[in-house]
Amino acid sequence: MTRRHASIDVDDHPDRGIPRATGKTTIASDQTLHRRILADIEDKIVSGAWPPGHPLPFEVDLAAHYGVSRMTVNKVMGQLVQGGLIERRKRLGSFVAQPKAQSAVLEIHDIGDEVRSLNLEYGYERLSLSRRRASGDDLAWLADASAGDVLAITGLHLAGGKPFCLEERLINLETVPQAADVDFIAIAPGPWLSSLIPWTTAQHRIQAVPADRREHRLLELTPKDACLVIERRTWNGSGPVTRVTMTYPGNRHVVTADFRPSGS
Amino acid sequence: MTRRHASIDVDDHPDRGIPRATGKTTIASDQTLHRRILADIEDKIVSGAWPPGHPLPFEVDLAAHYGVSRMTVNKVMGQLVQGGLIERRKRLGSFVAQPKAQSAVLEIHDIGDEVRSLNLEYGYERLSLSRRRASGDDLAWLADASAGDVLAITGLHLAGGKPFCLEERLINLETVPQAADVDFIAIAPGPWLSSLIPWTTAQHRIQAVPADRREHRLLELTPKDACLVIERRTWNGSGPVTRVTMTYPGNRHVVTADFRPSGS
DNA sequence: CTTGAGAATATGTATATACATTTTTCGACA
DNA sequence: TGTCGAAAAATGTATATACATATTCTCAAG
Numbered sequence: 001m002t003r004r005h006a007s008i009d010v011d012d013h014p015d016r017g018i019p020r021a022t023g024k025t026t027i028a029s030d031q032t033l034h035r036r037i038l039a040d041i042e043d044k045i046v047s048g049a050w051p052p053g054h055p056l057p058f059e060v061d062l063a064a065h066y067g068v069s070r071m072t073v074n075k076v077m078g079q080l081v082q083g084g085l086i087e088r089r090k091r092l093g094s095f096v097a098q099p100k101a102q103s104a105v106l107e108i109h110d111i112g113d114e115v116r117s118l119n120l121e122y123g124y125e126r127l128s129l130s131r132r133r134a135s136g137d138d139l140a141w142l143a144d145a146s147a148g149d150v151l152a153i154t155g156l157h158l159a160g161g162k163p164f165c166l167e168e169r170l171i172n173l174e175t176v177p178q179a180a181d182v183d184f185i186a187i188a189p190g191p192w193l194s195s196l197i198p199w200t201t202a203q204h205r206i207q208a209v210p211a212d213r214r215e216h217r218l219l220e221l222t223p224k225d226a227c228l229v230i231e232r233r234t235w236n237g238s239g240p241v242t243r244v245t246m247t248y249p250g251n252r253h254v255v256t257a258d259f260r261p262s263g264s
Numbered sequence: 265m266t267r268r269h270a271s272i273d274v275d276d277h278p279d280r281g282i283p284r285a286t287g288k289t290t291i292a293s294d295q296t297l298h299r300r301i302l303a304d305i306e307d308k309i310v311s312g313a314w315p316p317g318h319p320l321p322f323e324v325d326l327a328a329h330y331g332v333s334r335m336t337v338n339k340v341m342g343q344l345v346q347g348g349l350i351e352r353r354k355r356l357g358s359f360v361a362q363p364k365a366q367s368a369v370l371e372i373h374d375i376g377d378e379v380r381s382l383n384l385e386y387g388y389e390r391l392s393l394s395r396r397r398a399s400g401d402d403l404a405w406l407a408d409a410s411a412g413d414v415l416a417i418t419g420l421h422l423a424g425g426k427p428f429c430l431e432e433r434l435i436n437l438e439t440v441p442q443a444a445d446v447d448f449i450a451i452a453p454g455p456w457l458s459s460l461i462p463w464t465t466a467q468h469r470i471q472a473v474p475a476d477r478r479e480h481r482l483l484e485l486t487p488k489d490a491c492l493v494i495e496r497r498t499w500n501g502s503g504p505v506t507r508v509t510m511t512y513p514g515n516r517h518v519v520t521a522d523f524r525p526s527g528s
Numbered sequence: 529c530t531t532g533a534g535a536a537t538a539t540g541t542a543t544a545t546a547c548a549t550t551t552t553t554c555g556a557c558a
Numbered sequence: 559t560g561t562c563g564a565a566a567a568a569t570g571t572a573t574a575t576a577c578a579t580a581t582t583c584t585c586a587a588g
Contacts (some may be wrong), residue, residue: 034571046500075572104372124522197312204519207517251474256470320570334544335542368552389570
């Protein structure tokens, strides 16, 4: 127990089910030590008992309080930092972080799975495919990559026989030369790519636009309908891979995002 | 070196700048050991050198390869798991994970900051405020919470004197009783809440809708314009806190989300 | 009253060690 | 030949220890 802000705040629950290093756990939860401690501290922060800016007890004190070694506490603190719940400064200590931006995890699933999970029959229909030299608009995405050929594909995803989403895709043939030999009639570019290009960096832009003529026709919309447009650009270790724009009928489709409270 | 799949895959760069435990680093990067190792393995996975399903070398072998202790490698592996890049099974080993859903991090900033970062003057105007008993529509959100009073506020956020976004907010007075004494004329509910309620769980829904009459008027839209609607529901340790719907002119506003490759 | 050297302190990183846990493998015994 | 149980192998967790590093605090010299 060094001296400052620390222990007072911990001790207002005098002995909150502290697990012993060796024995069986006293209260509920058969979790590991660091999980229990993590949950306990997260709870203090999320519940507001420790508001933003509040100083946390020092590692040594927490270790003493929970009856564990400093390394265990250190592991917990590391995870709290990674989750953005606290900030730490040498010599000063650790503090509950000011919530900056609300950050949420946006999951973008495979369309086929998404449709099937609604108990609808999934279908895909390729509308067009062309190979061309990268030009104008494409170059902004390809950036510095030496402008080679790209594959442009448009297709329609169907749910229960009805149009679900319009896909306009560009594949960089410099990075994914194998795509040149695929006709994308039987398989949509999305699943094909994701089985080939294992992991990526991506950027998303989500926008609402009024439906234009082509979208009225393809998505069977009325003139006033709005569309949700999700643009995704994807990179790879070796350069730009693909760019898609997915156009959904706005009132039929919703993107959901869940906030992740760090200790997921 | 135990025996299986391990080392072959590591050794194709026979001696990739292995940092010694003590000496100065040989190649670039003054990072810490586990960061260097993390980056190295992430690179192998992201670049596709180790495709999904590929077995990673065992901890002991990695430790030997990089010339560090197993604990250090273990820390790295923990972070790779947390980032969703690998999966681990006892006795079997560690494997590159199959990419499931494309998951991206969606950051929702304070509107004031967002506007000011565009070099526009920020303004806020409260349109209405009323206190009422929770009813019908609200209850779905409040769920099991015993239906008490809620505060309903609508306001308009302005950028450079022009309408930027329409906010419709409900605050649960059971969870945030202090809100009853605020008029929300000088301060918008968002910043007021976030300074009070330190951290939350939240759920977002993003949707495109055609602008209706009221939105035409308030947001100065033309009849055909589309709107981007972001609904956010927020909880706290002690229950539902608030629900907002932000309506943006769809063609003026874009939500961006960046994929986070774990080792951020 | 300012400045600067150095002590004090809390975090940051890494190691060696130990034992628990889970799952596969393999061999003894019926 | 089948099956049950023990050994083996890999990860999972926790500890004690050590030293590095950043930052504040103190105190004395100018």
